Amino acid sequence: MSLQPFQLEIRDLAVRRGPRMLFERLDLSLSDGEILHLQGANGAGKTSLLETLAGLRRPASGQVLGLPEERGLHWLGHRNALNLSLSVLENLEFWCGLNGASTSACQPALERVGIWKLRHRLVRTLSAGQKRRAALARLLAQRRPLWLLDEPLDGLDRQGLELFAQLLGEHAAGGGGAIVTSHQPLPAGLSGVRNLVLSR
Amino acid sequence: MSSWTWFHRLASPPSFYRLADRLAPWLGWLALALLGYGWINGLFFAPEDYQQKDAYRIIYVHVPAAALSLSLYVGMAVAGFVALVWRMKLAESALIAIAPVGASFTALALVTGMLWGKPMWGAYWVWDARLTSELVLLFLYLGVIGLWQAFEDPRAAARACALLAVVGVINVPIVKYSVDWWNSLHQGSTILKMGKPSITAAMAYPLFASVIGSYLFAGYVVLRRLQNELLSREAGTAWVRELMGRSRV
């Protein structure tokens, strides 16, 4: 199944957090096959921009056009959306069940991120990097064209970084797009990465 | 679309602030005049009641307070609804401006009602539908105020309060109609009743005056609170700085 092509268009976007205007007049576009690396100082509004695109937050003004429709995006926030008292597999199967997907995709996804052996461990007992891998497995268990990843490299070790680069590369090559925030540079070897620095 | 421009103009904080500034003194003075007429006449010159003698005179405070407790809640819930659906800033501020005023009038209605109930019914408090639901109304107001205090971000606070106010509005018809639905110890409505008037003119005119006067007074207080609310929320914007600069000279 190939991914639905899309052409994301952000026009004159302004986002506010509480009383503070984070940024105004932001124009941006992203189409399938592209990866955008979003940088900026703490508090510049990277996370808020991603949250706005994901639909968790309303823009103060401006438009977001051309988001891929139904089941169009995966959001991976600072937090992994993993319940500590459930096992890795139970967490993943819950998200598949909630979104009406088959649970048969869970095994290949966990194998791909290298934690299939840990599948019956409670998330509570995993390291930060292992949790991040489990969160990435959620993106793989159900294919969606647009990935919005907030600091996905947090806690990943060197192999983890390489794995992440591979996953992102495969996603883009398969017709997906991604917007990634990160303080560190994205791992080398990724092609088609654009950089954008948010500044006040 | 053009017919709506006045509406959007009105809803913008600076122009509403200026309008309120012009309107508030009128409300204040008018309220003072009506309340003066109503209370002096009601307390000293109206005839005494055939059953209750002079004790009935508490209606000149009790009835306006009770009516306002409901009206202000409805006003708050409408503001909340507007804030939720159209995300209008002015409505968010209005909700917060109304809540403490409504809570005060509800408390006043309860206290005057208790003082009236002791000599008339023979008890300060009975657990019947009208009294209980009015008490619940007070707690709903306090809930909105408490929720507002707990949030740091005023917009999130206003929307949470709006939801609570809208959900709580279900209590208003219960207070209003409890006396008709249930056989309550509390008497029915005197003013808003169909058929022949049940209060003589010499008692009624001061009552009307004190009700309208209290509404104007509540309007005055809400407007002034709303102005303060707008100033503190919009602090730092150009219009507030301009206003403050001017008044300092």
Place this chain on the structure above:
Amino acid sequence: MTKRQKRMAAVLLLLAGLSVAAVLGFTAFSKNMMYFQTPSDIAGGKLPEGARIRLGGLVEKGSVQRGEGLVVNFSVADCDANLPVRYEGILPDLFREGQGVVAMGHMDGKTFVADEVLAKHDENYMPPELAEKLTTPDGKHSCAQFKSMGGST
């Protein structure tokens, strides 16, 4: 399901829920959900012996008889029926003949034994002279506020 169909389903569910709630609410109201019962209700034999109830009605003209100590016997009436009441205790200021009262107590044979009496005044405010004129000789001038639950008032 498309978005439109989803919205339709949500609206239908909402309407269904609201109408079921309304039907249940009306059923509740059509049953007895009163702060007090009237003499007609009690005469109708709807109440069991010994149940603690509130009785509401007008004190009948000429029925108040003071007994030994604080004992008072009087009769409470609504538009259709009346009921003898016995009470021992201090009555509120507003208690007098022709006045609305709400009494808490239970039935003892044919008599209602009250342990608390509250005065209920009506929503009419007028000077005494006018009240004289409006009151009918049998003292029933505002019995309408004591609705019987099964009555035709």
Place this chain on the structure above:
Amino acid sequence: MNAALAILTRELRLALRSRMDWLLPLLFFVMVVLLFGLGARPNDPVLAGFAPSILWVGALLSMLLTLDRLFRADYEDGTLEQLCLAEAPLALTVGAKLTAHWLLTGLPLVLLAAPLAVALQLPVAGLPALVWGLALGTPVLSFVGGFAAALTVALPRAGLLLPLLVLPLLAPVLIFGAGAVRAALGGLDAAAPLYFLAAVLVLCLTLVPWAAAAALRNAFE
């Protein structure tokens, strides 16, 4: 529907993992009720008169204990964000979550009420009205309580605020629930207050999930 089922199984599975979370409020309920028994004079008939109120207030308080945690874990680990963005409407998933909350905290109270009422010397005539009332009323407690919990999920110290928000909204349930028992004890028909509770329950089931969903979305803005 799949989504609702997924939430239900997840919640019940979590409940099996951390049993104390829902057993402690039950224990609290039992202890509150029994303390009233201990505090009263032995075989005091007054106790039976208060039994309906004691049981209802106990149910209300033990439910209050569980509210603060209702959405907090999901808010803190990021699950709530994903639920907001999921295909399934948030109102449906929230409804499922509140249903699970009732199954774990409300239903056991309904089952425990009859033996505790006997311990308080409530006459048998009042038992059906009590159990029916709780069966209709405890879901309302869960749903309205869930709404208040959703309003305060982003607040660090919501625990103190929750009673102020919840109790006024739930006052009618308490009045009619205890009123039904009192009516039944007096030999009167308890159907009217029970019908009223049923009406409130249906109203809550239809409206509260939407209101709670709106409150949860507000937590992210």
